[in-house]
Amino acid sequence: MPMSNKxxxxxxxxxxxxxxxxxxxxxxxxxxxxxxxxYIFVGDEARIKPLVARYxxxxxxxxxxxxxxxxxxxxxxxxxxxxxxxxxxxxAINAVAxxxxxxVVSSGNTGALMAMAKFVLKTMPGIDRPAIAGLFxxxxxxxxxxxxxxNLECDAENLVQFAMMGAIFCHTVLGIQDPTIGLLNIGxxxxxxxxxxxxxxxxxxxxxxxxxxxxxxxxxxITAGTVDVIVTDGFxxxxxxxxxxxxxxxxxxxxxxxxxxxxxxxxxxxxxxxxLRKLKVRVDPRRYNGAMFLGxxxxxxxxxGGTDHEGFASAIGVxxxxxxxxxxxxxxxELALHYGVEPPAKLExxxxxxxxxxxxx
Amino acid sequence: MPMSNKxxxxxxxxxxxxxxxxxxxxxxxxxxxxxxxxYIFVGDEARIKPLVARYxxxxxxxxxxxxxxxxxxxxxxxxxxxxxxxxxxxxAINAVAxxxxxxVVSSGNTGALMAMAKFVLKTMPGIDRPAIAGLFxxxxxxxxxxxxxxNLECDAENLVQFAMMGAIFCHTVLGIQDPTIGLLNIGxxxxxxxxxxxxxxxxxxxxxxxxxxxxxxxxxxITAGTVDVIVTDGFxxxxxxxxxxxxxxxxxxxxxxxxxxxxxxxxxxxxxxxxLRKLKVRVDPRRYNGAMFLGxxxxxxxxxGGTDHEGFASAIGVxxxxxxxxxxxxxxxELALHYGVEPPAKLExxxxxxxxxxxxx
Numbered sequence: 156m157p158m159s160n161k162x163x164x165x166x167x168x169x170x171x172x173x174x175x176x177x178x179x180x181x182x183x184x185x186x187x188x189x190x191x192x193x194y195i196f197v198g199d200e201a202r203i204k205p206l207v208a209r210y211x212x213x214x215x216x217x218x219x220x221x222x223x224x225x226x227x228x229x230x231x232x233x234x235x236x237x238x239x240x241x242x243x244x245x246x247a248i249n250a251v252a253x254x255x256x257x258x259v260v261s262s263g264n265t266g267a268l269m270a271m272a273k274f275v276l277k278t279m280p281g282i283d284r285p286a287i288a289g290l291f292x293x294x295x296x297x298x299x300x301x302x303x304x305x306n307l308e309c310d311a312e313n314l315v316q317f318a319m320m321g322a323i324f325c326h327t328v329l330g331i332q333d334p335t336i337g338l339l340n341i342g343x344x345x346x347x348x349x350x351x352x353x354x355x356x357x358x359x360x361x362x363x364x365x366x367x368x369x370x371x372x373x374x375x376x377i378t379a380g381t382v383d384v385i386v387t388d389g390f391x392x393x394x395x396x397x398x399x400x401x402x403x404x405x406x407x408x409x410x411x412x413x414x415x416x417x418x419x420x421x422x423x424x425x426x427x428x429x430x431l432r433k434l435k436v437r438v439d440p441r442r443y444n445g446a447m448f449l450g451x452x453x454x455x456x457x458x459x460g461g462t463d464h465e466g467f468a469s470a471i472g473v474x475x476x477x478x479x480x481x482x483x484x485x486x487x488x489e490l491a492l493h494y495g496v497e498p499p500a501k502l503e504x505x506x507x508x509x510x511x512x513x514x515x516x
Numbered sequence: 517m518p519m520s521n522k523x524x525x526x527x528x529x530x531x532x533x534x535x536x537x538x539x540x541x542x543x544x545x546x547x548x549x550x551x552x553x554x555y556i557f558v559g560d561e562a563r564i565k566p567l568v569a570r571y572x573x574x575x576x577x578x579x580x581x582x583x584x585x586x587x588x589x590x591x592x593x594x595x596x597x598x599x600x601x602x603x604x605x606x607x608a609i610n611a612v613a614x615x616x617x618x619x620v621v622s623s624g625n626t627g628a629l630m631a632m633a634k635f636v637l638k639t640m641p642g643i644d645r646p647a648i649a650g651l652f653x654x655x656x657x658x659x660x661x662x663x664x665x666x667n668l669e670c671d672a673e674n675l676v677q678f679a680m681m682g683a684i685f686c687h688t689v690l691g692i693q694d695p696t697i698g699l700l701n702i703g704x705x706x707x708x709x710x711x712x713x714x715x716x717x718x719x720x721x722x723x724x725x726x727x728x729x730x731x732x733x734x735x736x737x738i739t740a741g742t743v744d745v746i747v748t749d750g751f752x753x754x755x756x757x758x759x760x761x762x763x764x765x766x767x768x769x770x771x772x773x774x775x776x777x778x779x780x781x782x783x784x785x786x787x788x789x790x791x792l793r794k795l796k797v798r799v800d801p802r803r804y805n806g807a808m809f810l811g812x813x814x815x816x817x818x819x820x821g822g823t824d825h826e827g828f829a830s831a832i833g834v835x836x837x838x839x840x841x842x843x844x845x846x847x848x849x850e851l852a853l854h855y856g857v858e859p860p861a862k863l864e865x866x867x868x869x870x871x872x873x874x875x876x877x
Contacts, residue, residue, distance in 0.1 A: 341755065375761050397735025398736065401735055406764060416794070427775060430780070434773075
């Protein structure tokens with residue numbers, strides 16, 4: 156079967172706690188959801204081959220590229236960059252750089268993935284630092300939060316660039332016409348916060364960027380749905396993400412205890428079980444798996460290391476959507492408009508070739 | 517009735533959205549819980565007097581001190597310090613400095629309260645910066661998190677001092693024998709995080725302080741109950757606190773929708789209602805109201821500005837417990853032990869006089 160009209164995604168098959176089993180099973184599940192998808196599995200060929208053979212859906216849309224090494228989870232990013240040239244992570248990123256794949260998904264070491272992706276794919280001209288972005292559920296729908304951990308400290312211009320990328324993401328991928336933007340702070344008054352957030356707020360009030368800047372927001376605004384895009388440095392963003400996950404777990408733990416606490420409560424649970432299961436699906440962290448590295452000349456998605464095949468399939472879906480909606484092209488146009496940056500020639504590679512005209516796996 | 521053996525708490529009656537009505541009603545509720553308590557209400561005497569008269573419990577244990585001014589919520593701390601000398605907030609703090617009260621509780625402007633409390637009560641020798649500490653519910657019991665917003669940026673030594681104060685709080689107030697301490701970070705590996713947290717971790721591993729240092733923890737560890745004391749800078753701590761509050765609200769919102777989504781779910785809710793109400797009480801943010809300013813030569817508690825009398829009563833309870841358990845004395849002893857700091861003479865004032873021998877209100 157020819158690979159024409161396929162969106163090819165390179166998968167680091169060796170990243171994450173579940174190894175190739177989870178990656179291949181996730182890929183098969185994502186294939187059910189996205190018939191246009193095709194894969195390049197990168198890793199230990201001897202382990203991957205029999206796994207791929209288990210799924211008839213993966214036949215004809217899968218290429219396996221052998222990588223002799225893996226990147227350990229505790230390896231420093233700088234060392235991973237030097238020592239990981241033959242790793243599954245690196246070769247999967249290389250597949251995007253060469254234009255063989257439209258995007259890469261990995262559950263491996265986040266710092267190493269960011270370092271390698273930056274080195275191989277390069278940052279977009281006009282973007283100083285890529286950011287990690289993720290979706291949060293809100294009382295209204297969902298919001299995008301960035302940075303979730305790529306940059307521990309950010310200057311005002313970094314935050315402004317994050318705001319711009321987040322707004323374009325909301326528009327192109329989530330279909331929000333005029334995305335609203337908030338800067339995460341510890342109060343909504345103008346005088347509150349670090350110099351960096353106050354300066355960034357000043358710039359966002361003045362500069363005509365895509366989206367509507369709504370000023371400062373606080374931690375509780377993230378899930379309230381106050382704005383569509385929440386901009387913060389990577390340290391605070393990561394703490395917000397993990398605190399939200401922890402709080403959701405705590406309440407789920409309390410709910411289980413509550414429904415076991417009396418006979419009436421047990422009966423009540425039995426009656427409401429169907430509805431409660433739907434809620435469980437709605438807030439399932441696996442649905443929100445797939446953190447996007449925005450600002451690179453290529454699409455790179457980080458899956459949670461501990462996720463299962465359901466979660467990994469969500470991360471593949473995120474990568475597919477980013478490519479399918481032409482997110483990076485839209486960013487490039489916006490940069491050209493507001494920063495006068497020339498569209499980078501390199502971007503044409505992976506981005507213009509999500510749909511391969513021919514070739515086979 | 518003589519005021520002997522009473523723990524006198526000064527209340528800023530004009531702070532918070534609910535004004536003196538909430539403060540006086542909260543004081544009456546706290547009096548039911550703590551028979552040893554007595555109050556100095558500070559604020560607009562004409563408004564406070566008839567409110568106090570409504571509660572027979574407050575008779576004989578209440579003094580009213582008139583303050584002509586209030587501190588507006590949006591006033592900068594530096595201006596509040598200069599312009600607020602006749603405010604209810606300032607005069608309530610002064611009551612502690614003079615030894616008339618053992619502690620002060622206010623629902624007013626946080627920044628102004630911290631600035632005034634620091635200026636009037638002074639920081640303890642050996643503590644460079646006071647921190648705001650609060651209790652979080654966990655899967656096991658509860659934990660104390662500090663700083664929640666007093667210090668946007670902290671150096672390593674500040675963080676170490678927070679760790680020490682948090683551990684002593686757990687011991688003296690929560691009764692935990694050997695409190696465990698974690699530093700909030702974006703990963704548990706040694707190389708992760710800002711210079712400040714990495715340096716602080718190094719010091720905490722070396723220096724023999726009270727409590728057991730367990731290294732870095734992440735946002736999800738707060739509610740998991742991984743450690744008893746969570747140490748972080750005020751920016752990250754505030755974002756963690758508010759993100760946790762927002763997430764709890766989101767899930768509560770989803771639960772209400774879930775129980776309304778079908779007839780079975782409605783019936784199930786009716787059956788489990790008793791147990792669910794208990795859960796609601798357990799995670800009620802009003803129960804966790806009352807942020808403590810630790811590191812001052814006097815006990816100062818900040819109540820949430822938007823809370824009701826239930827929440828305000830919790831904040832009074834926090835102040836009472838801190839005085840009753842001799843928290844500040846224990847900190848002083850610990851500082852003397854590890855830093856060689858002389859017990860400050862000034863501390864004797866408010867701390868040695870929680871139990872007035874005689875006098876009346």
